[in-house]
Amino acid sequence: MKKINPILRAFIPVTRGLGQMLGPDYEIVLHDISDPEQSVIAIENGHVTGRKVGAPLTDLGLYILRSEKFKDVDVVPNYMTTTSDGRILRSTTIFIRDENGKIIGFLCINYDTTKISIFKQVIEQHLTFQNLEDMAGTNHERFVSKVEELLNEAIQSVKSLAGKPLRYATKEEKISVLKKLDEKGFFLLKGAVDFLAKEMGNSKFTIYAYLREARNRSNNLV
Template sequence: MKRLHPILKAFVPMVKALAETLGPDCEVVLHDVSDPERSVVAIENGHVTGRTVGSPLTDFGLYLLRSPRFKNVDYVANYMTRTNDGRKLRSTTVFIRNEAGEVIGFLCINYDTTKAFAVKEFVEQYLKFQNLEEIAGTKEERFVSKVEELLLEAMQEIKSLTGKPLRFASKEEKLAVIKKLDEKGFFLLKGAVEMLAKELGNSKFTVYAYLREARKKGDSIMI
């Protein structure tokens, strides 16, 4: 290793520690800016950018040294850069200064976001939902352990549409209720007719008659 300024030398263990902490997708680099053509004096996980000890300072590093905008800046965090093969990096550069406040080095962290973006795409894909109401006209699918629960829930939903006990509904309202329930598959459940008959205050034979009439009238029935 070339002879380093004592302040830079103190950062060498940090390069290794950060790399072990942040993992193999994170490159950690220490630059000695006194020799821009061979500025890299310590590097871990160099496979991220393909660099080694002795590699030069980047064009952005040269810009940071020359631009007055960064005269009193301590670090630039979380900016995006790209590798030569197009991978996106999340990068941070820390300015290392001597006692006089002059920049003598950079500590750089370059995180390869390839895996992170793959996870993001996976999560977005599996959190993409179709609207059940648009597909089937119902807001949600109910998961019950007993058929009685399904019957009761269907009845409660229909009661909310009329705003009053079903036994006090008019015939047209009852026909509309039956049509809605029929569309939901209510009458495929055992005991459905008997339960509805009790709620309507009619016999099950009347419910069957209403069901035939509702199916015959089709879309002309409205609540």
């Protein structure tokens, strides 16, 4: 049986525990770099990459051992790797050192992002919206329980055209407001003229007259 450094041996139950806690999409791998050709001494959920105990060190592991860039590094977190069949993994490599600071092994975590990527696509699909502003001149649909609420909200939405309380607006400003309300379908609602007459301080007959003038102007533009 291969002799394992006691420090690395202490990480074998850690490997097992992490694999069981995190679940089957997380591969946990413990490497002993004293034998790069058979460095894997413990592995959980090896189906993620298809490896098992006795598998060799990766090319990244070999590079780390030869490069001065990692002399004082303890963790390389959250980098992207790809399996042989094209699945994307989110990987982290933790350096295990002896009492002298020399690297003796790696604890690696490889998360298969396939499921979460599908979930992300589903979320994005359900949170993609048609621009209602371009189609209906408004950026949202209002849900109300009473007609009065709808009438009031419609009026509030066009008050900015006059820039003042509607009862103090000029005739031209009122006609512009009526034109906008007509485009919104305001006058399809029962009681709309009475409601607007109170808001503008005019009689129903004046509102009807202004509305006819607004519609005539619109028709002349066609």
